[in-house]
Amino acid sequence: MTSALWTHIVKDLxxxxxxxxxxxxxxxxxxxxxxxxxxxxxxxGATSQQISGGVLCxxxxxxxxxxxxxxxxxxxxxxxMDAQRMAPSSGAQLYLAxxxxxxxxxxxxxxxxxxxxxxxxxxxxxxNAWILALVLPLxxxxxxxxxxxxxxxxxxxxxxxxxLSLILFPIFIPALLGMEQATTSILTGDSDPxxxxxxxxxxxxxxxxxxxxxxxxxxxAE
Amino acid sequence: MDERSILDHQFVxxxxxxxxxxxxxxxxxxxxxxxxxxxxxxxxxxxxx
Amino acid sequence: MKKLALGLFxxxxxxxxxxxxxxxxxxxxxxxxxGYIFRIIYYHVPSASVAFLFFAISLIGSIGYLAFxxxxxxxxxxxxxxxLAGAExxxxxxxxxxxxxxxxxxxxxxxWWTWDAxxxxxxxxxLIYVSYLLLRRFAAGPQMQTLAAVLGIFGALxxxxxxxxxxxxxxxxxxxxxxxxxxxxxxxPTMVHALLWNMLAWFCWGMLVLFLRYxxxxxxxxxxxxEAEEALAGAD
Numbered sequence: 001m002t003s004a005l006w007t008h009i010v011k012d013l014x015x016x017x018x019x020x021x022x023x024x025x026x027x028x029x030x031x032x033x034x035x036x037x038x039x040x041x042x043x044x045g046a047t048s049q050q051i052s053g054g055v056l057c058x059x060x061x062x063x064x065x066x067x068x069x070x071x072x073x074x075x076x077x078x079x080x081m082d083a084q085r086m087a088p089s090s091g092a093q094l095y096l097a098x099x100x101x102x103x104x105x106x107x108x109x110x111x112x113x114x115x116x117x118x119x120x121x122x123x124x125x126x127x128n129a130w131i132l133a134l135v136l137p138l139x140x141x142x143x144x145x146x147x148x149x150x151x152x153x154x155x156x157x158x159x160x161x162x163x164l165s166l167i168l169f170p171i172f173i174p175a176l177l178g179m180e181q182a183t184t185s186i187l188t189g190d191s192d193p194x195x196x197x198x199x200x201x202x203x204x205x206x207x208x209x210x211x212x213x214x215x216x217x218x219x220x221a222e
Numbered sequence: 223m224d225e226r227s228i229l230d231h232q233f234v235x236x237x238x239x240x241x242x243x244x245x246x247x248x249x250x251x252x253x254x255x256x257x258x259x260x261x262x263x264x265x266x267x268x269x270x271x
Numbered sequence: 272m273k274k275l276a277l278g279l280f281x282x283x284x285x286x287x288x289x290x291x292x293x294x295x296x297x298x299x300x301x302x303x304x305x306g307y308i309f310r311i312i313y314y315h316v317p318s319a320s321v322a323f324l325f326f327a328i329s330l331i332g333s334i335g336y337l338a339f340x341x342x343x344x345x346x347x348x349x350x351x352x353x354x355l356a357g358a359e360x361x362x363x364x365x366x367x368x369x370x371x372x373x374x375x376x377x378x379x380x381x382x383w384w385t386w387d388a389x390x391x392x393x394x395x396x397x398l399i400y401v402s403y404l405l406l407r408r409f410a411a412g413p414q415m416q417t418l419a420a421v422l423g424i425f426g427a428l429x430x431x432x433x434x435x436x437x438x439x440x441x442x443x444x445x446x447x448x449x450x451x452x453x454x455x456x457x458x459x460p461t462m463v464h465a466l467l468w469n470m471l472a473w474f475c476w477g478m479l480v481l482f483l484r485y486x487x488x489x490x491x492x493x494x495x496x497x498e499a500e501e502a503l504a505g506a507d
Contacts, residue, residue, distance in 0.1 A: 170426075174432045245367070263493075
């Protein structure tokens, strides 16, 4: 890991450690979403196993958006962005650092949320449980990777938060499908999750590569 | 003409109508945009004189 | 001479439209399986083809803008105008597809909608390009074109993924396929001719509207550039 990448990561982690606002707000918001879904779609019903995968994915999505909205918030104030641009490291490293840090935050929230989720939906895993540990990070990476990139795209717009969701969700749809299908097939043991895992991996590789290549264009367009 | 084909006919009419409403509606909007650009250009020309 | 050609094109387009309509409603026979409702195909399929073509034009415009914005700014601006025109008119045609499709599906297959590969891809494409247009509207400043161009590329990357993932989804969970055999059902030559005439008519209409949109955008770019120049000059 290059020193610039490491510096960016440490900086963001340190800021978060001092205030904890991203993680706390995400935890609360996603917990709220799970409760709301439990009320809206009865978890005691026969279909609860089928829909729980989808509910978990959508809860992750909403939770992530709340943190992604302020992913660049710290850089916007006090002309930090300009300082970043003048730094000798490439924009791609800044991007990757942000993705890694936000990925960590969202994963922490997912791990915290999973037991709550299992309890509320009375889930029992019919398939291989350890594959979930592969599927969830892949899906989260897709969300956070694209989310950080599009958050940078929408920095200077009027409705910054709204625009991020509007841009992110359509492009995220195939990854959402993959994540939900894989999770459901693991939970119900009905079908083979590996097709979806391969698709998610492909999606992650394609979009991470595109983001790394195009981030400098976006970064210096400001 | 039986029930089914009357409804079929209505749906075809609806589809064709919706198509033209969308297309002509967009063309009309484009026309307004053209006019406002022309007015902007004329105003500029007038101001620079 | 050019003016004459320019004036003639809309006339020809309208004539083609009328002819296409006549072919679709009065000449082509009812479909053997679906009956009268099949005639929606003559507006639905050409609109889909034009929409996809124009989205491709938009993508090329986006790439062109990013490629030329430093080396040849004038060409880059033209490319950006194509990107916007292609996206906007593409969304118009895609909206037609998404409204005529369910009307057809409801009568022919009993369902308004299904999540098969084609429909899902079309819907996602529509969502992506609407979000592209929203970015162009909400983003401020001259950087907007760069950001929009990048989004255009991302959107285009997504489309084949959506299609493939939906195909896999459907092999696991088979469900009704909209219009799966519609094209293979066109054995009657009059129906094929009707479809081709309407393809041509809608293609001409699409090109007409696309060129108009491009032209309006170019004017707007000129106006914006002149305004910027004046603002700079008057800042002394």
